[in-house]
Amino acid sequence: MADFIVPSHIKPETDAQHRLQGPIHAPRHVRIICIGAGASGLLMAYKLQRHFSNFSLTVYEKNVEVSGTWFENRYPGCACDVPSHNYTWSFEPKLDWSAVYASSKEIFAYFNDFARKYRLHKYVKTQHQVSGAIWNKEKGGYDVQITDLESGQVVNDHCDILVNAGGILNNWQWPAIPGIEKYKGVLLHTANWDDKIDLTGRHVGLIGNGSSGIQVLPKIQPIVSKCTTFIREPTWVSPVQGLEQHVYSDKERLDFATKPNVLVEYRKNVERGLNGQFGIFLKGTTTNDDTETYFRQQMTEKLQNKYLEERLIPNWHVGCRRLTPGVGYLEALGKENVEVVYGEISSISERGCVCDNGQEYPLDVLICATGFNTSFKPRFPVINPNGVNLQDVWKTEAQSYFGIAAPDFPNYLIFLGPNCPIGNGPVLSAIECQADYMLKMIDRFQTNNISQFSPKQEAVDDFIAHKDAFMQRTVWHDPCRSWYKQRPDGPVTALWPGSTLHYIEALMEVRLDDWEVKYNGNRFAWMGNGYSQTELDPSADWAYYIRDKDDDEPLSRGRKLQAINKSGTMQGNVGVSFSGNGKSEENKASAVGAKL
Template structure:
């Protein structure tokens, strides 16, 4: 009894330290936020985009555009809106699906929701006072992006059911030739001065290539990123392979869908923290609508709380031990079975892989029709899964929750003198500031290499990149040049510094191998620091680091 009391007191102390650190971060953050607002927004110092417009004529020739945007998720729509604000209509958005939304249209698995609070997972210039939940569901995020598309008159610029199959830079014309393919497999070439690739890394489903027999399975199969809504789970034996971000949302829903047995195949246990989701009341919605400043304040508060995680993840301050102990206590509190608890306990540091949010993961894993299997899969048979210890599990349905092809670049892109981007990236993915790549002029990436996050809202990074691209376009327009290309030495020095900064972070030294890393162990996904430093970094274009023609 005495031991339990001391343990509770120890946890309370750790919680207190954790909240104090978060509180100090929020206070310092708000002070910085105020000065940023005062200097840049109120006083307008350095606000170079104010009243500046692009001098771009309407389509000079048929099928020739000033800019072409690939994708209509947050990145693509945000860039399209910015081009509108800069005064041009001469752009086209290519979207392979029949709706806008990107990953938030494609992913329709049961329980699909965002793990960033709604008020922070939206454009800063387009707050939504009507979110239904503290953490938005997939359908509501999709509706929000549809709303943005129509409010800013972007829909008429979008070519749906169309895929970009090749990009080729034409040296003598200083234009990109873009090969597009319609849904009926008809190919066509169009042209653009600038390309903005906004399709993001989480767009193509990934299946394991080390499990034989997948093609022999005679039951039903689907990937969480390619959900088959016609599958009937009633009285079926279901296997879910993977326990990442999609799986922890899907599994609780499938468990309640009348399945006879749910087998969860886990390779490594994830760190889980409570999501603490709730319904947003009508009173709150009215307040947000009447007083937008309150919603902005809440957005800023959430932002700075999440920024505090960098102290643990990047700088590896001792506070990380408190964070980890508190999160582990929640596992011990909810899961009483020692054997199951052992299987659910991660073997690496908190944050090394993406930290997952759930209010029902642990309870779902303890249901009588759920079994957690940690032995690696040996092969898939016609109606069963065999693990390496020789056990065979009969299944009717397999759900693959095995992530995306983050480390596979499949789009053929040819730059100066026919240089292949796939070949240039054959060793590792790299870009200057995550946006531009030498030898590929006038090509910008949104959410390119090393601009992903493991702690905060990716919308923050997208908006910073859009601002940087807009500054670049304005500079090219004002200097009356046609082409910009980042210098090779600048690009190389930048990426050496990024990898050096990553070495001591949790993402590289936390004891795991994650999808953030390529086959050589290089971290090509994560930004190694505070997002506010990236925002300041991307506020202005740096022409001295580029060549122009």
């Protein structure tokens, strides 16, 4: 079949008329710009290539390589806190992970190999950083400004749809400590690591006990003369029971590669476990209480130090901050060459850190494991048709529609935006469903004469109200200092009000009643010249709907979900439900599915 397509040079005002020359749903050319070639940007390129035609795509990436955070983060001990076999796309397993928690080097190789396998590099322009995007009132879409980091030249581009896949854990920042610019030793940040620096035999300072700091300490402790680690607040540190670090044997890797269903069943079991942990984050559930008891026991056994127990074991609930496996971290704190300084760093001098105890700690090397700017504000101006900058709108609190779009900013889509499930369970599966939702919107844009689409303000207001009410029942609402929120007592801006499976089901279908949609001319111009796509395809069956039995796909949401989730195939999953009275209840789903 030779598709009737609306060429890219057709102006918006003539799009409707041109469509009348072709069949129903004729796909017009759509120009897409994606910012970032990390995991999300590569997935977007893959899915567009697999499912669409008559499109052009450019992915602008500031680094010299793809893979985003997994190219950038190379500090000692850098790894993912999600089991490696489940830190892959659902459809693209990796057979030879070295361990349950694989290194950043291995993860970089996975995404880089993914891009090479599917020839995605052809869409990517590396060393190109987007510096601004402004809505073009005449043509529609965005005029995008890009800096060629190699030449320094400014490049201008235009797109119908702008996708921001820049990531949330990407914009690293130095700690806001006075005098940091005065320090004369070697200054490092975990997200901007210098591989040429040798730490052997040196006195190293380590600021932070978040995920990066927890990974760094066990790796550098055996080689440094001394490590002074600065900790200002407690945090829960322990492997999740049943997912402790494990190095895969040659036989295990061989079985994964050669025995049918061994790997897929292993991945499914791990994923079921990850999806069964949502009760950890709900106050008053047996899962949360049991997990806290287990964590407290494990931390006490591994620290074996009353002073550290009193200062490092929190009084807020498990899960208020992101759970971190912490392989070897607690044990390293007790080593002879490790000194723990608890409290605030008042300032940084030429020699080292000055703390609120009045003491100065001279250091050869100072490592800042102090994380990222997680405000969700875009790193460049995004200007809407009314001349409003999204950076200003999200200055105090970022509010989005389901973590993928912002009201009044048409044709602008976001991966891992505010209030998506970045810490609720498996994250890559959530990114996949975001990509699928975006493609459904792009498909409507391409096959209908749509000029603009953006979520309605009233829909976002209702979503935020629901989210804020829900969060009060979660441990994330506790007054801990966490990147999930901009201040300890502030609204939770990073997480979804539900589990990852809940998010996937919420995004299965596009709720067009939540979207403001504008058209070029008559909204029914997509009906075209009266012919169907089928009639113009000589290889198609022009009577495809005539059959000897009803094999239609399910039409109701419930039946459709049962087909997707293979309801009735499991012996019964044990989980935790949250009853209306706020009490936790363990429930076991029957083999035919739990009744709602």
